Amino acid sequence: MSGLIRIVALASVIASVGCGATTSGSSGSTTAPVYTPPSSNAPSTTANTAPTEVNSDQALPSGFQPSSVVHLSPEVGYFLRPNLALSLQGRFQLISGTTPERSPKGTDCGGDGLCTPSKGATAVFAKATFFFGSGALRPFVAATLGVGQIRHVVSLAHNDCGADPAHPVGCVDTAAAGPFFFGPGGGVMIDLTPHFALTASANALLGVSAFTAHVDLGGGVVVKL
Numbered sequence: 001m002s003g004l005i006r007i008v009a010l011a012s013v014i015a016s017v018g019c020g021a022t023t024s025g026s027s028g029s030t031t032a033p034v035y036t037p038p039s040s041n042a043p044s045t046t047a048n049t050a051p052t053e054v055n056s057d058q059a060l061p062s063g064f065q066p067s068s069v070v071h072l073s074p075e076v077g078y079f080l081r082p083n084l085a086l087s088l089q090g091r092f093q094l095i096s097g098t099t100p101e102r103s104p105k106g107t108d109c110g111g112d113g114l115c116t117p118s119k120g121a122t123a124v125f126a127k128a129t130f131f132f133g134s135g136a137l138r139p140f141v142a143a144t145l146g147v148g149q150i151r152h153v154v155s156l157a158h159n160d161c162g163a164d165p166a167h168p169v170g171c172v173d174t175a176a177a178g179p180f181f182f183g184p185g186g187g188v189m190i191d192l193t194p195h196f197a198l199t200a201s202a203n204a205l206l207g208v209s210a211f212t213a214h215v216d217l218g219g220g221v222v223v224k225l
Helices: 109-113
Strands: 003-010 016-019 031-033 051-053 064-066 070-081 084-094 120-131 137-148 150-155 172-193 196-210 212-224
Touching: 070 120, 070 212, 084 137, 084 150, 120 150, 120 172, 137 196, 150 212, 172 212
Parallel strands: none
Antiparallel strands: 003 070, 003 212, 016 064, 016 212, 031 051, 070 084, 084 120, 120 137, 137 172, 150 172, 172 196, 196 212
16 A cells, blocks of 8 residues: 655636525625623633634625636545545635725724735645556546635625725725535546655535535646655
8 A cells, every 4th residue: 555645736717716696695705803892890811813704695606717727735644455545635825805894883803994805825635546547647526524614715895895995995804605515526547766756626516504516626746655
């Protein structure tokens, strides 16, 4: 039984494209600490500053939305047979291009009323990958099951965001999908040496209970131990 360590770095405009349906009507998802003033009998340290979704009542239209320019997907597993590998894969998403939004209440988001959208999202997947052939170039198909969160960058229908209220800008937020994911994938692995290979793949994911139909495209390296 040989080990498999796959490190996949997704970058450029083809890194990730997703589609999130919003038929439930609640898909906005600015995440920021919400300040809850302590009661008169409680010390100030009891104030709640845990991250929460403060824009969850914002309905978004269905459509294709990018998740991020870059995310990293390290993967570790084992070949049970020459053509079958089981693995665990992480998905660490880095998000940019969003805008801060001022809370209508003025007391949310740490007490200053400025809510900052999420800068990332994390998910973990279990994968089964079946390889075809025995040569240097081996196509493969995969089945994926996972938990976590994927976020898509969306433009909202108002233009009152930004850190400076005197100079508002268009509102760009993130829509959260998950926490459960499943779907197929496929690609090709090219062996360069007995212990080193290149890989290119496409992975389709369906997310529930916050629905998304998502596709990741990427490439990387495989080290066989």
